[in-house]
Every structure is written in structure tokens, then in C-alpha cells.
Amino acid sequence: MQQDGRLAENILYFARALRAAGIPVGPGAVMDALEALKAAGIGSKEDFYWTLHAVFVKRHEHSILFDQAFRIFFRKRAYLEQMMAMMMPQAVAASDPVPPPAAQRVLEALFPESERKMAERKQDIEIDARLTVSDREMLEKKDFAQMSAAEIAEAKQAIKQLVLPLDEVRTRRFAASRHGHVIDMRRTMRASLKGGGAVIDLKYLGPKTRQPPIVALLDISGSMSQYTRLFLHFLHAVTDARKRVSTFLFGTRLTNVTRALRERDPDDALAACSDSVLDWSGGTRIATSIEAFNKHWARRVLAQGAIVLLITDGLERDPGDRLGFEMDRLQRSCRRLIWLNPLLRFEGFEAKASGIKAILPHVDELRAIHNLDSMADLCRALSDHVRSDDSRNWLRKIA
Amino acid sequence: MTTSEPRSLPVSIDATLDLLKAGHYVADRSLATVLFLALKMGRPLFLEGEAGVGKTEIAKVLSETLGRRLIRLQCYEGLDVSAAVYEWNYAAQMIAIRLGEAEGNTDRERLEHDIFSDRFLIKRPLLQALEPDPAGAPVLLIDELDRTDEAFEAFLLEVLADFQVTIPEMGTVKAEHPPIVIITSNRTREIHDALKRRCLYHWVGYPNAERELAIVRARLPGIAEKLSQEIVHFVQKLRREDLFKSPGVAETLDWASALSELDVVALDPATVSDTLGVLLKYQDDIARLDGSKLKDILDDVRAELRAAE
Numbered sequence: 001m002q003q004d005g006r007l008a009e010n011i012l013y014f015a016r017a018l019r020a021a022g023i024p025v026g027p028g029a030v031m032d033a034l035e036a037l038k039a040a041g042i043g044s045k046e047d048f049y050w051t052l053h054a055v056f057v058k059r060h061e062h063s064i065l066f067d068q069a070f071r072i073f074f075r076k077r078a079y080l081e082q083m084m085a086m087m088m089p090q091a092v093a094a095s096d097p098v099p100p101p102a103a104q105r106v107l108e109a110l111f112p113e114s115e116r117k118m119a120e121r122k123q124d125i126e127i128d129a130r131l132t133v134s135d136r137e138m139l140e141k142k143d144f145a146q147m148s149a150a151e152i153a154e155a156k157q158a159i160k161q162l163v164l165p166l167d168e169v170r171t172r173r174f175a176a177s178r179h180g181h182v183i184d185m186r187r188t189m190r191a192s193l194k195g196g197g198a199v200i201d202l203k204y205l206g207p208k209t210r211q212p213p214i215v216a217l218l219d220i221s222g223s224m225s226q227y228t229r230l231f232l233h234f235l236h237a238v239t240d241a242r243k244r245v246s247t248f249l250f251g252t253r254l255t256n257v258t259r260a261l262r263e264r265d266p267d268d269a270l271a272a273c274s275d276s277v278l279d280w281s282g283g284t285r286i287a288t289s290i291e292a293f294n295k296h297w298a299r300r301v302l303a304q305g306a307i308v309l310l311i312t313d314g315l316e317r318d319p320g321d322r323l324g325f326e327m328d329r330l331q332r333s334c335r336r337l338i339w340l341n342p343l344l345r346f347e348g349f350e351a352k353a354s355g356i357k358a359i360l361p362h363v364d365e366l367r368a369i370h371n372l373d374s375m376a377d378l379c380r381a382l383s384d385h386v387r388s389d390d391s392r393n394w395l396r397k398i399a
Numbered sequence: 400m401t402t403s404e405p406r407s408l409p410v411s412i413d414a415t416l417d418l419l420k421a422g423h424y425v426a427d428r429s430l431a432t433v434l435f436l437a438l439k440m441g442r443p444l445f446l447e448g449e450a451g452v453g454k455t456e457i458a459k460v461l462s463e464t465l466g467r468r469l470i471r472l473q474c475y476e477g478l479d480v481s482a483a484v485y486e487w488n489y490a491a492q493m494i495a496i497r498l499g500e501a502e503g504n505t506d507r508e509r510l511e512h513d514i515f516s517d518r519f520l521i522k523r524p525l526l527q528a529l530e531p532d533p534a535g536a537p538v539l540l541i542d543e544l545d546r547t548d549e550a551f552e553a554f555l556l557e558v559l560a561d562f563q564v565t566i567p568e569m570g571t572v573k574a575e576h577p578p579i580v581i582i583t584s585n586r587t588r589e590i591h592d593a594l595k596r597r598c599l600y601h602w603v604g605y606p607n608a609e610r611e612l613a614i615v616r617a618r619l620p621g622i623a624e625k626l627s628q629e630i631v632h633f634v635q636k637l638r639r640e641d642l643f644k645s646p647g648v649a650e651t652l653d654w655a656s657a658l659s660e661l662d663v664v665a666l667d668p669a670t671v672s673d674t675l676g677v678l679l680k681y682q683d684d685i686a687r688l689d690g691s692k693l694k695d696i697l698d699d700v701r702a703e704l705r706a707a708e
Contacts, residue, residue, distance in 0.1 A: 054600075058592070185489040
């Protein structure tokens with residue numbers, strides 16, 4: 001590679017392609033890549049590949065995207081520069097009969113003209129004409145499912161103002177404290193030096209506390225569709241207020257939307273969410289989704305005593321003993337499992353559906369979540385003091 | 400095996416492969432590449448992967464083959480500066496103060512200067528790694544970083560940025576030659592992007608059959624060829640099953656040594672089912688592989704090996 005300029009240009013284009021394919025590549029990484037290529041001395045395509053891989057890929061799941069991008073980019077490099085210059089739609093040589101999904105994504109990123117047919121499906125909010133009065137009192141008691149569009153807008157405002165409690169767990173760190181019971185040797189030593197070491201005035205340490213992480217699993221299947229947007233708004237507010245909140249959406253598949261919800265503006269965040277989810281209002285397969293979560297995410301997000309919020313109506317199409325098994329595993333791997341069910345709003349709700357029966361024995365708490373009142377309630381519930389609505393009471397009712 | 404005099408860093412990817420081979424570590428080319436680049440560019444290497452795939456081992460082998468000192472910082476929740484960087488020896492300081500008093504020294508400034516000196520400083524791993532070493536910069540292994548919290552991660556970010564720490568009572572300690580830093584994570588939580596950006600990242604996956612066999616041969620030379628082939632193929636098959644936790648390379652090696660302790664020469668369903676606890680650590684996974692399933696997998700393994708002969 002004598003033509004340094006060409007190489008730098010190519011790497012720059014390649015980095016751009018990676019970025020478009022969804023791998024976050026900053027300008028610093030391009031400089032690193034050039035440095036690395038100079039350091040490694042490119043002997044073969046494989047070394048070239050792994051050198052770039054070492055610099056650009058910072059997450060395991062980006063490996064496959066990188067692989068596809070590399071193949072497409074360096075296979076069609078000559079064409080690509082022309083194309084990028086001209087921005088012309090160009091048919092891709094069909095060498096692979098069926099490209100894997102990642103290749104699809106990369107191809108679309110490289111050839112933006114091949115439009116993605118992923119129209120964003122906005123939730124239709126049913127407007128209920130009977131209800132026109134919407135003062136605050138009414139709003140708080142009103143079921144989300146029966147709100148008019150205007151009321152929903154108000155509800156969003158109200159959700160923004162919900163204050164999360166300061167539930168705290170003790171960590172194994174210590175901080176200076178007057179009421180602590182561990183002697184802080186360092187401060188003690190410094191304080192005693194002030195008097196030349198004649199008097200030793202003991203200083204103490206107490207345990208530090210922090211808020212436990214929250215992991216929300218939100219059902220977005222058809223039966224939950226009236227609630228989904230508002231719950232997302234709620235979770236966005238929670239994510240804003242707390243540092244460690246992970247959010248997963250599930251319908252027929254499980255999608256991690258944590259990063260999308262970190263956007264400053266809730267509507268941007270929701271738009272980003274709907275971009276990353278393919279199955280709004282499809283069927284529901286709770287067991288499969290929980291299993292996917294247990295397998296791929298539980299070990300990664302449930303560390304350090306997380307609280308899990310499972311938001312679903314529990315209406316399952318394929319109930320079997322797997323649901324109970326997976327719920328059991330989920331409960332064992334988190335600090336507290338709170339099930340939020342909008343169906344609880346019906347007086348005389350009975351756990352008849354087999355999905356609900358399967359989930360109930362394995363949750364620490366069961367709560368209604370269908371109006372602002374119940375959301376505020378949940379906020380209170382997240383602090384550890386009150387434990388009402390013990391799921392075991394429900395179990396007794398069923399038995 | 401230990402080498403006494405320090406060696407220079409490898410000059411190419413192939414040399415890195417050979418270096419690891421010399422330490423009985425069988426690596427694939429992608430790992431050798433990223434390791435070579437980390438050494439060449441002086442960047443920390445961030446290794447992520449399932450438990451028991453040989454992440455920690457890389458640091459050990461590096462320190463052995465390069466003749467560098469290995470400094471290990473084992474992370475845990477609540478790890479703080481006094482356990483990771485330095486701590487004053489308070490008992491000795493107290494005695495020094497009392498002695499000073501007995502001798503009638505009441506010069507506060509001097510007293511302070513004396514007791515906050517090197518003599519009373521207990522150096523923890525991060526500080527040790529910044530100290531000059533005649534054998535060359537040490538290998539600093541920061542093991543299981545995911546078990547600490549964000550606060551420590553942020554602190555580490557500062558240390559890795561310019562390889563210096565500040566001790567308020569003494570001043571700043573800066574490394575002349577930055578240590579070779581290997582960070583491992585089992586991904587029990589996501590490490591912050593800011594830290595990953597500083598490092599070169601590599602996902603250490605499970606090896607393929609060929610490489611795993613090479614690992615067994617390198618690590619356990621005493622095991623019969625036929626048995627090790629069966630073991631490796633069996634474990635490879637297990638990883639394709641739908642398990643909650645697939646066995647890692649460490650489990651393969653444990654199992655191989657366990658079977659050789661039991662004087663097994665070839666796998667049979669009864670032995671496998673008796674020793675399954677060495678490979679699988681979850682009851683549901685063990686329950687999933689009942690007798691007939693085990694027998695099927697074993698038959699497959701035998702058929703494969705026969706076909707390969």
C-alpha cells in the first residue's frame with residue numbers, strides 16, 4: 001500500500017459505511033485504523049480484515065455487521081467510490097442467493113436508494129367521544145384505554161412529573177459518616193496530625209447506598225396496544241430520572257430498546273424504538289420472549305440486584321409448562337420481580353387464562369397499571385418499604 | 400516453564416502466534432492480530448466472552464513468555480481505591496507518631512512529611528503496575544471488570560488515559576513505560592462505551608474442534624489421543640445443544656483430566672452421565688441430557704471419528 005492517500009480515503013468511506021450499517025465509528029477510530037494498518041503491515045486480506053476488526057468492532061454483536069460490510073465494501077470497492085460520488089442507485093450483483101439479515105442491513109446502508117420498506121406503524125389511539133371532561137381528577141382515575149387523544153397528551157405531561165422514590169440498597173462501598181461504625185483510619189490519621197498526634201479523634205465510615213438497576217420487559221402485542229405508548233413514555237421518564245434502566249419490548253420477538261430510550265426527547269425515543277421493533281401488535285409469545293431474555297440478557301443486565309418490571313396482560317397464545325419454568329428462572333435471577341397488569345382494572349379479575357396462572361406463582365408482586373393513579377402507585381412501590389398486593393393473596397383466591 | 404531474561408515484544412502477527420504457542424496457548428489468528436496490535440499500539444486489550452474460554456490465561460501466558468511481572472487486580476463489587484491503588488500503613492504511622500512524641504519531636508510539618516512517605520505506603524496492584532521494572536513494563540491483568548461498579552470504571556478510565564495516579568499526601572506517580580493492560584469481562588453487565596473506546600476489543604468465543612483438540616494436547620499431553628478426540632467432539636456437540644450454559648474450554652480440560660484420573664480409555668454413556676457435573680453446571684441442562692440423548696450424541700461422535708479415519 002504505497003498510496004497512502006487512497007488508503008486513507010478508502011478507510012474513511014469504509015468507516016462511513018460501517019456507521020450507516022449501525023456500528024458507531026468515530027473519527028478517532030479512523031485515525032486508529034490507519035495507525036494500526038501501518039503497524040501491522042498488511043500481508044494478506046485476512047490480516048487486513050482482522051486489523052480493521054480489532055479497531056472498529058467494540059461489541060460482539062457488531063462482528064457480523066462488520067463482516068458483511070467488509071465483504072461488500074472491499075468486493076465492490078471500485079464501483080463503490082464512483083457510486084458514492086454519484087449517489088446513483090445500483091443493482092447489487094446477486095452472488096449470494098439469500099443474504100442474511102445483517103447483509104440486508106449493510107446493503108441498505110451502503111445503497112440508501114434501495115429504500116427500506118419499513119413504514120412506521122403509528123398506534124391508532126381510539127378516541128372515545130363520550131368523554132369530554134378531562135380535569136386532573138378524572139384523568140388520574142381514567143383508564144388509559146379510554147382516553148381521548150388530548151387526554152393522552154395531558155397524561156404524558158403528568159407522567160413526566162411522576163417522581164421516582166429514592167429506594168436505596170446498601171453497597172459494599174463506604175463513605176464518611178457520623179453514624180458509621182467502621183473507623184476511617186485515613187481521616188483519623190489526618191485529623192490527629194493537626195494536633196501533632198497528641199489526641200486521636202476517631203472518624204467513622206458508614207455504608208454507601210445506591211439505587212438498584214431497573215429492567216423493564218414490556219409486552220407490545222395486540223391486546224396491549226392501547227397502553228404501549230404510554231408505558232413507553234413512563235419508561236422514558238424513568239430512564240431520564242435513573243441511571244441504570246434497561247428496557248426490552250417483546251411481542252413475537254424480544255428487542256432491546258435501552259439506547260433508544262436514552263434520547264432526550266420522548267417522541268424521538270419512541271420513534272427510535274419503533275424503528276428497532278418489527279412486531280408491533282403481532283401475536284404474543286411470552287414464554288419464548290422470557291426464554292430469550294433469560295438466555296441472552298439476564299446475565300448481562302440483572303447483575304447488582306436489579307428490579308424487574310414485567311408489563312404484560314399475561315394472555316398467552318402458546319401456554320405450556322415452559323412459561324412457568326422460564327418465569328421461575330427469571331424470578332430467581334433478580335432481586336424483585338414486579339408484574340404490572342392492566343387487566344387488574346376489572347373488578348373481579350380472575351386468573352383464568354393459563355398464561356396468567358403460569359406467571360403468578362413466580363412473581364413477588366402483582367399490580368394494576370392502567371391509569372395515572374396506578375403509575376404513581378408503582379413509583380411508590382419501587383421503594384422497598386410497602387409490599388401490598390402480594391401475589392400470594394391472588395393465589396389464595398384462585399385456589 | 401519460565402524465562403529469566405525479558406524478551407522484546409513480537410514484531411508481527413505470526414510472531415505473536417508463535418509466542419502464545421510457546422506458552423502452550425493455542426490462539427486463532429484473529430486473537431493474535433488484536434493482541435499484536437494492542438502490544439504495538441500500547442493500548443489496553445479488552446477481552447469479553449463466556450466464562451472459561453481462556454481470557455485470563457492470555458495475560459498469564461503473556462507475562463510468562465515475555466518474562467514480565469504479572470500484576471493481577473481481581474475485581475469485585477465495592478472495590479475501592481484503597482484496595483486497588485494504595486493504602487497507608489496506619490499502624491506503623493501511629494507508632495512513628497508515638498515514637499516522635501517520646502523523642503520530643505513536635506515539629507508538625509516534619510512529622511507529616513515523615514509519616515506520609517514511601518516507607519508507610521502499601522502499594523496495591525494499580526500502583527505497582529506504574530512502577531519501573533528492570534524486566535520491562537509489567538502485564539497488568541484487570542480481571543472480571545464487570546463485577547465492579549461504574550464508579551470504579553470511571554476511575555480506571557482516568558488511570559488508563561495517562562497511566563498516572565495522584566496520591567494527595569505525596570504527589571503524582573506516572574509510569575515511565577505503560578504496563579501491558581489486559582482487561583477481561585464475563586459480560587454480567589455492559590461496560591461503559593467510554594472505557595471500551597480506549598481499548599482494543601475482542602470477543603473470545605468457543606474454539607472449533609481442531610483448535611480445541613490442539614488445546615487439550617498442549618495442556619494435557621498425557622491423555623490418550625483417541626480419548627481426547629472423543630472428548631473434544633462430544634463437547635463440541637454439546638455446545639450445539641440448546642443449553643443455558645455451554646461448557647467452556649476450562650470445562651473440557653477439567654473433564655479430560657477427570658476422565659484420565661478415572662482411567663477411562665473411551666467414552667461410554669454410563670461414564671459420561673456420571674461425570675456430567677464437570678461439564679454442565681445447571682441442573683436443567685443436566686436433566687435435558689437424559690440417557691438416550693447422551694447415547695445418541697455419543698453414537699454421532701463415534702460415527703464422525705470413524706468417518707475421519
